[in-house]
Amino acid sequence: MPKNPRIRFHQGEVHVDGWPADLPAPHGVRATGDRLVGPARLRWRLRAALADADVGYRDETCAVSIPAHIAHHDAAAPPPPGLATTLRGCGHRGVLIDHDERTHLAIARLLTELTQAPPLLLVPDTAAAHRVRSQLAAHTPANVQSIHRAAADMHWLGRRHDALLVDAPERMPSTLLDRALDQCAALARVGFASRVPPRDAERWCARLGPVVAVLASPSAPRCEQLHVPMPADAARQYEAAWSTFFAAFDRFVAARGEAGFGTFLAQARGDPLQRPALHAWHEAVRCAAWHEHKASLVDELLRHHAGRRVLLFTPDRACAYELSRAHLIPAITAELPRAERAAMLDAFADGTIRALAGPRLLDGGVAQHTADVGVLIGGGFGAAQRAARCQRVRPDGVVYELVSQDTLEVGRAHRWRPAAADAAAVVHER
Amino acid sequence: MPIDGVRQLPTRLLSFTSADGELVPRWLGDRDRPWLRDLLEHAQALDGQPFAMWQRRWANGEADPRAGSKRQRIAVHVLGRWLRDRSKPKDLSHVRRELFAQQAAGVDRERALRAAAERHGTTAELLARGLYDDLPERRPIRWPATPLDPGALAAAANLALAQGMLHHAEHVRIDVRGGSRALLRTAWLLGMRVELQPRGADATRATWRSDPTQPRQRAPTSLVALLPWTNRYRLRARCTIARSRGDLVLATGDPLQPGPEPRRYDSALERRFAREFTATHPDWKLLREPCAVATAHGVAFPDFSLQAPGGEPWLCEIAGLRDPSALAAKRALLTAHPRVVLCVPRAAIDDALRADRRVVPFARRVDPLAVAAAIERASR
Numbered sequence: 057m058p059k060n061p062r063i064r065f066h067q068g069e070v071h072v073d074g075w076p077a078d079l080p081a082p083h084g085v086r087a088t089g090d091r092l093v094g095p096a097r098l099r100w101r102l103r104a105a106l107a108d109a110d111v112g113y114r115d116e117t118c119a120v121s122i123p124a125h126i127a128h129h130d131a132a133a134p135p136p137p138g139l140a141t142t143l144r145g146c147g148h149r150g151v152l153i154d155h156d157e158r159t160h161l162a163i164a165r166l167l168t169e170l171t172q173a174p175p176l177l178l179v180p181d182t183a184a185a186h187r188v189r190s191q192l193a194a195h196t197p198a199n200v201q202s203i204h205r206a207a208a209d210m211h212w213l214g215r216r217h218d219a220l221l222v223d224a225p226e227r228m229p230s231t232l233l234d235r236a237l238d239q240c241a242a243l244a245r246v247g248f249a250s251r252v253p254p255r256d257a258e259r260w261c262a263r264l265g266p267v268v269a270v271l272a273s274p275s276a277p278r279c280e281q282l283h284v285p286m287p288a289d290a291a292r293q294y295e296a297a298w299s300t301f302f303a304a305f306d307r308f309v310a311a312r313g314e315a316g317f318g319t320f321l322a323q324a325r326g327d328p329l330q331r332p333a334l335h336a337w338h339e340a341v342r343c344a345a346w347h348e349h350k351a352s353l354v355d356e357l358l359r360h361h362a363g364r365r366v367l368l369f370t371p372d373r374a375c376a377y378e379l380s381r382a383h384l385i386p387a388i389t390a391e392l393p394r395a396e397r398a399a400m401l402d403a404f405a406d407g408t409i410r411a412l413a414g415p416r417l418l419d420g421g422v423a424q425h426t427a428d429v430g431v432l433i434g435g436g437f438g439a440a441q442r443a444a445r446c447q448r449v450r451p452d453g454v455v456y457e458l459v460s461q462d463t464l465e466v467g468r469a470h471r472w473r474p475a476a477a478d479a480a481a482v483v484h485e486r
Numbered sequence: 487m488p489i490d491g492v493r494q495l496p497t498r499l500l501s502f503t504s505a506d507g508e509l510v511p512r513w514l515g516d517r518d519r520p521w522l523r524d525l526l527e528h529a530q531a532l533d534g535q536p537f538a539m540w541q542r543r544w545a546n547g548e549a550d551p552r553a554g555s556k557r558q559r560i561a562v563h564v565l566g567r568w569l570r571d572r573s574k575p576k577d578l579s580h581v582r583r584e585l586f587a588q589q590a591a592g593v594d595r596e597r598a599l600r601a602a603a604e605r606h607g608t609t610a611e612l613l614a615r616g617l618y619d620d621l622p623e624r625r626p627i628r629w630p631a632t633p634l635d636p637g638a639l640a641a642a643a644n645l646a647l648a649q650g651m652l653h654h655a656e657h658v659r660i661d662v663r664g665g666s667r668a669l670l671r672t673a674w675l676l677g678m679r680v681e682l683q684p685r686g687a688d689a690t691r692a693t694w695r696s697d698p699t700q701p702r703q704r705a706p707t708s709l710v711a712l713l714p715w716t717n718r719y720r721l722r723a724r725c726t727i728a729r730s731r732g733d734l735v736l737a738t739g740d741p742l743q744p745g746p747e748p749r750r751y752d753s754a755l756e757r758r759f760a761r762e763f764t765a766t767h768p769d770w771k772l773l774r775e776p777c778a779v780a781t782a783h784g785v786a787f788p789d790f791s792l793q794a795p796g797g798e799p800w801l802c803e804i805a806g807l808r809d810p811s812a813l814a815a816k817r818a819l820l821t822a823h824p825r826v827v828l829c830v831p832r833a834a835i836d837d838a839l840r841a842d843r844r845v846v847p848f849a850r851r852v853d854p855l856a857v858a859a860a861i862e863r864a865s866r
Contacts, residue, residue: 212698328548377624381614384589384598386582391621396579400586409590 063102064116065215070099070241079109096215099241107147107243140166142269148219148244149265153251155273155447157424160223160248161188165196167219167244174198175219175244178206178236180227183388183421186398188223190405191423207232214240222247222264224420226440230256237263250443277430277449281457281469282353290347294463297339304333344463345371345434351378357431357456358383358411364428365404368413369445371435379413388414388421397421419444430455434465439472487632488743489568489642494707495650499563500727501556502651509725509732511647513741514557514640521552522636525561529569533629536619537570540627564643573628578620581606581613641743648742649707651734655723656696658706663689664717667775667787668748669709676706682780689718690777710736711745717773750774753806755852756789759829763854769795770858776801779826781818788819788826792861800861804829804852820844827860 061074072085072092081087082101085094092102099115106113139159143150148167152159167175174197179185182202189200199217206213220242225233226249237245247264250273286294308320308330324330358366370376373389380387386400386409401421403409412418419441430449436442446455457473459465501512514522532540544562549555581602588598599610606613618624652658658678662669673692674680681691694706705723713719713736721736736742751757751774763772776791779801788801801823805816813834820828820842830839832847839845846852846860 377618381617384585384595386586387618389621391618391623393579396582399583403590409586 061106061111061113062116063099063113065096070094070096070102072102076109076111079105079111097211097239097241099215100243100245103243104147139163139269139271143246146265146268148246150245150268151225151247151249151252151260151264151266152269152271153267154248154269154271155250155424155443156271157191159271160221161191161196163246163248164192164198164221167221167246168196168198171218171244173218175221176201176206176213176217176240176242177221177223178203178228178233179223180420181417182390182394183397183401183417184223184419186401187405187421187423190402203228203232203236207236210236210239214242217242219244220246224440224444225249225260225264226251226253226256227419227444230259234259234263250440250447253440275451276446277451277453277455279446279455279457279473281459283459283461283466284349284353285461286344286463287348290343294340294343294460297336297343298464300336301333301340304330305337340464341435342371344460344465346375346378347460350433350458350460351382353458354379354431354433355382357429361429363410365407365426366411366429366431367418367422367427367445367448368411368431368433369418369436370413370415370433372415375433376413376415383411385411385413388412388417390417418448422448424448425450428453432457434458434460436468436472439474442472443474487630487634488638489564489634490746491568491571492564492642492645492711492743493567493649494653495560495563495646497650497654497727499556499560500650501560501647502727502730504730504732507732509651509727509730509734511644511651511734512557513647514561514643515741516637516640518553518557518561518640519636521550521558522561522639524550525558525565526634526636526639529565529627530629530633532627534626536623537566537573537625537627538623540566540569541623560643560647561639564646565639568642569627570622570625572630573625575620575625578617582617585617638743641741644741645711645743645745648710648734648736648740651725651727652707652710652721652723653705654725654727655694655705655734656726657724658694658721659723660692660709660713660719660721661689662692662713662716662719664773664776664791665748666690666716666777669712669716669719670778670787672709672712673706676708678706680778680785682778682785689720710742712748714742714744715748717776752789753804755806756804759804759852759854759857760790762851763790763792763857766854767794767858771799773799779819779823781815781822783815783818786815786819786822788823792827792857794858794861797861797865798825800865801826802829802857803827805831805834807831807834810834825864827857827864829857 059074061072061076063070063072074090075081075087075092081092082098082105084098085092085102103113103115148170154160164175164177177188177198177200179188179200179202185200185202192198192200201213217240220240222233225247245264247260252260252267304324305320308323312319321334324334354368368379368385370379373391376387376389379385388397388400397417400409400412404412405423405426412422415435424447427449430445430453432442432445432455449455457469459469502509503512529540549558553561585598585602589595596610599614603610603613619626660673670680670690670692676694678692678694681693696705697703713721718738720738723734725732725734751760760772760774763770771793773791775787775789776799779786779788786803788803790802791799792802793799803816803819803826805812805828807813807830816828816830820826827844827846829846829848829852832849835845835847843864844860846856
């Protein structure tokens with residue numbers, strides 16, 4: 057009777073002894089006699105190939121025993137009914153379309169029980185990592201890392217975990233995400249996404265698995281779109297920048313009609329003649345994102361919602377600092393020392409501080425449904441970020457979206473909001 | 487004025503060519519002085535401006551055609567780091583915490599600012615304006631009173647480049663001779679293996695190998711700044727940088743900026759002996775801290791190597807004996823090495839030492855003639 061294949065690490069590589077002769081070696085692994093040798097990060101691929109072929113194996117790379125069924129769940133936060141079965145059915149690989157962060161924590165606990173070892177949990181940034189660590193600390197030992205850190209350390213970190221969880225992959229840089237997923241040896245891989253962008257679907261399917269469940273999203277807060285006219289000088293500056301950009305973009309479209317804005321950006325970066333147009337586009341975005349009229353409207357909104365928990369999502373750091381100086385609201389930016397940033401986020405979570413301002417780190421650094429009021433001041437990086445920002449606000453709260461009138465922000469606001477929310481949005485012209 | 491606190495370059499800025507299995511760094515040199523001078527002038531013009539201005543200028547600007555994109559980015563990176571590090575203002579995080587807490591407690595903005603300003607000896611307006619001025623990119627640039635030389639910037643950039651390349655090393659071997667104590671001590675502290683030569687005449691070798699089981703292990707990049715202080719060195723490191731694999735070779739004469747100067751002499755006694763010996767024996771070769779010698783008491787670094795024309799090098803140890811218990815270690819050195827001259831205070835010499843021809847007694851100063859005579863006597 058042939059012995060089961062034996063998987064082990066040797067001198068930084070993964071070795072498999074007794075690989076079945078009729079089973080082709082996975083891509084990236086070389087055969088030397090009856091032994092397969094490959095990079096350690098490909099352990100998961102070997103295990104997946106053996107599992108698919110229904111061949112029993114002995115994995116000596118870590119001491120993990122996978123039980124046939126889960127003995128018990130954490131009574132405090134059970135995963136949604138049927139989800140554990142669904143995940144088991146697909147070999148604990150796949151993407152969940154889900155907006156509820158409590159489910160993510162429940163699945164982390166589930167995988168911890170399953171693998172009897174802490175899972176590796178990847179989040180988009182350090183603020184989100186701080187938030188998830190503090191939420192998990194009491195219940196589940198998990199290794200929570202930002203995607204930037206994980207991508208740099210995955211060559212050694214990746215082989216220490218049998219379960220990998222990816223929170224909000226749609227908000228992670230695709231190159232870093234691919235690098236981290238490729239280097240990780242974990243066999244159980246679950247992603248939590250609010251949506252699957254069409255261009256990412258194939259990559260996610262190969263590295264995380266297919267979409268296995270779409271869970272009902274919790275009700276979203278009321279969204280009010282406020283159209284703000286620009287001051288005369290800012291409008292002039294915007295017009296000048298926009299026409300510089302548009303002249304070049306028009307020529308580009310005439311020459312390459314099928315190529316999109318992304319191709320234009322890529323080309324303009326490397327072309328000294330087109331670079332002024334690129335700078336002009338950034339200038340136009342900056343002019344529309346923050347100006348005096350928006351500042352006075354934010355002032356008004358803060359007065360109107362005094363005493364409630366408010367999040368100000370700013371277009372950039374300069375705007376966050378300006379608001380912080382004007383209203384003595386803590387600004388949460390990547391420049392701040394990490395301890396100070398964490399203290400401010402904790403103070404907001406426990407209600408000591410009632411308002412925060414920041415460009416990026418509030419998107420994941422504040423727990424879901426914590427704020428009463430959200431103000432999207434301008435700028436932003438697409439629909440995924442907008443959705444993440446809206447999720448910080450309670451379902452009975454309100455999100456104000458400040459849109460500079462007659463600028464590119466009007467189109468962006470329309471494109472980035474989901475269709476259902478679009479219908480429900482209240483638009484105020486001023 | 488040297489640029490201190492140089493740190494390794496990130497991988498994306500490493501500039502080298504691959505030839506004959508070696509990774510040859512593209513050093514900055516005298517031909518780069520014109521554009522480096524312009525770069526320094528530009529930085530000086532930003533004196534007092536926030537550091538973000540410097541970054542914005544170089545993020546959007548085009549490369550100087552004399553420099554080439556990568557070399558300019560290296561110089562900008564090194565100068566930027568230095569400017570940012572040297573203008574470190576007072577930490578304001580406690581002021582911010584105080585103000586935000588007051589605002590959350592319902593205190594009026596103006597009142598909170600006035601109270602905090604009084605406590606910190608400034609005005610409310612200045613406090614509000616500079617609330618974030620301690621953050622790295624908001625710090626105002628402070629240009630030094632002494633102008634920077636383009637050559638110093640080039641040497642600092644070369645040091646950062648060498649350190650950046652060495653960061654990717656899997657195996658490092660350093661052969662060093664003369665003035666090596668600071669380097670070897672640092673190497674030992676970094677966990678390198680130091681191979682001592684039994685005769686003490688050859689170079690001392692320190693080796694380091696990366697350990698895949700130690701993920702946080704770092705290559706000994708801090709040694710690069712100490713190399714120029716040695717008399718002769720040769721560093722060979724096996725590196726894999728991105729897709730390039732080869733040996734990085736650094737040797738005596740490479741245009742590296744030396745780090746902070748290690749102490750040249752341990753005592754005034756040694757300094758005086760070196761001066762007088764050179765004056766009285768101009769044709770002899772005197773070398774400071776030539777090598778390390780293994781003894782029964784551990785590792786010893788004899789103070790000098792003295793070599794007569796056409797003769798063998800002799801090691802010379804001057805024992806000031808401020809701590810009398812150190813005499814045992816000096817005896818061990820005498821036993822471990824056949825060509826050592828030991829200078830000992832006359833009062834500390836016992837019968838055993840007096841019988842050894844290699845021991846030179848001294849009172850207040852070490853007589854160079856007596857040392858030379860002892861060497862000649864013992865060589866016979």
